[in-house]
Amino acid sequence: MGKLAPGRTAIFVSLGITVAAVLVLLAMDRPPICECGYVKLWHGLINDAGNSQHISDWYTPSHIIHGMIFYALGWWLFVRRGLGGADAAKRWGLPLAVFLEAAWEVAENTPLVIDRFRSVTANFGYSGDSVLNSAADIGWMAFGFWLALRLPMKWTVALAIIGEVVAGVVVRDGLTLNVIMLLFPIDAIAEWQAASTHG
Structure with a gap:
């Protein structure tokens, strides 16, 4: 699936989308x-004031997996379906992924x-x-996109599964559980998560 390698224009457009998302979040x-006043590379608790405030945390694997999923979406649209012509994958694969992640970061920070x-x-x-965390999440997504570009599909899938399993075991959460609970909350999962001693 290694056909979404971004060209220079795609990289600049992606950076522009990221800057726009940062400006929107600041405007929000x-x-x-x-607000603790310092920046950490890693914050390991999911239910305290530092959660989603620093550069990486237990939700970082979810954003890396976003990048893998968005890569697959771009490949399906631009390579398999041929949307936009022969050069569309190079022009639009990464910008589409960054746009989707940036849109989620903005939506995620609305009161609703x-x-x-x-x-x-x-x-x-x-x-x-924090805006720093949102920008870092976009960066982690781009890293996941890059992994999917470079690695065989079986290794990409394996890494995604490992990320989900490790987060699920350690903090009883992850991308799959988040999606399930946001869209169709299940009492048994909520009770299991609430019983966690992590955070």
Whole structure:
């Protein structure tokens, strides 16, 4: 599936989308960095004030997996379906992925979605992301896109499964559980997550 290698224009467009998302989040009064006043490379608790405020956390694997999924979507659209002509994959694969991730970062930080996270997911203490965390999440997604570009599909799938399993075991959450609980909350999952001693 190695046909979505972005050209220079795609990289610049992707950076522009990221800057636009940062400006929108700042306009939404999201804090630029953690209100604790410092930046950490890793924050390992999911239900305290530092969650989703730093560069990486237990939800970073989810964003890497987003990149893998968006790569597959771009490949399906631009390579398999041939949307946009022969050079569309190079021009639009990465920008489409960055746009989707940036749109999610903006939506995720609206009061409606923050309240939804707090009410039905393991993130009962969630208060939204810092702008730094959102920008880092876009970067982690791009890293997942790059992995999918470079690795054989079986290794990409294996890494995605490992990321989900590790997060599920350690913090009883992850991309799959988040999607399930956001869209179709299941009491048994909520009870299992609430019984966790992590956070």
